[in-house]
Amino acid sequence: MSLPSSITLAVDEENDGVGPVNHVYELFDGSLSNRSIFVGPDHTISARNTLTFYRTLPKSSGNFRGVAKTAFKFSCDTIVDGVDGVSQLTAPMIVEVSFSLPVGVTAAESLIMRQKALALLDLDTVMAPLNDQQMV
Numbered sequence: 001m002s003l004p005s006s007i008t009l010a011v012d013e014e015n016d017g018v019g020p021v022n023h024v025y026e027l028f029d030g031s032l033s034n035r036s037i038f039v040g041p042d043h044t045i046s047a048r049n050t051l052t053f054y055r056t057l058p059k060s061s062g063n064f065r066g067v068a069k070t071a072f073k074f075s076c077d078t079i080v081d082g083v084d085g086v087s088q089l090t091a092p093m094i095v096e097v098s099f100s101l102p103v104g105v106t107a108a109e110s111l112i113m114r115q116k117a118l119a120l121l122d123l124d125t126v127m128a129p130l131n132d133q134q135m136v
Contacts, residue, residue, distance in 0.1 A: 003027075003036055003053060015124065025051045040076075047077045048092060058103050065103035072097055 005027040010020040025038035034056065040049035052073045058066030073096045079088050097117065101110055121127060129135040 002030065005030075007038060007051065015122075047090070048075050049077070050075045054098075067100050067102055069101075070099045 007025045009023045009025070011023050012018075012020045023040060025040055027036065028039040028043075028050070029037045034054060036053045038051040038053075040051070043049040050073075052075070054069075054071040054073070056069035058068045060066050073094060076093045077090050078093050080091050081087070082089050099110075099113075101113075
């Protein structure tokens with residue numbers, strides 16, 4: 001089984017629960033070993049908008065079955081002001097989420113961990129200071 005060739009994300013861009021906007025990512029390259037790359041409709045060579053999925057297959061060690069590692073990464077180029085206050089530069093915004101799950105973990109256990117991650121990502125009182133002011 002593989003990922004679908006098109007992924008639609010209903011994104012609450014205003015974070016107000018009203019009118020989510022669909023972001024559609026289409027499979028760009030699924031032939032890579034352990035990686036699939038999807039692109040958004042505004043993706044170009046000079047302005048990336050990608051969603052990449054990764055996997056690392058588990059390796060047994062002794063009686064331990066190993067760890068299944070998966071991750072996804074959003075990369076989206078944006079324009080920011082240069083240090084000189086005049087120039088504008090293109091730089092990538094990157095968001096990565098990774099999982100490291102022991103082989104044998106239940107679907108219910110991994111679901112709870114995903115839900116915790118979603119809850120944290122949606123907790124503006126923590127995420128806004130972390131991302132906008134680098135408060136830890």
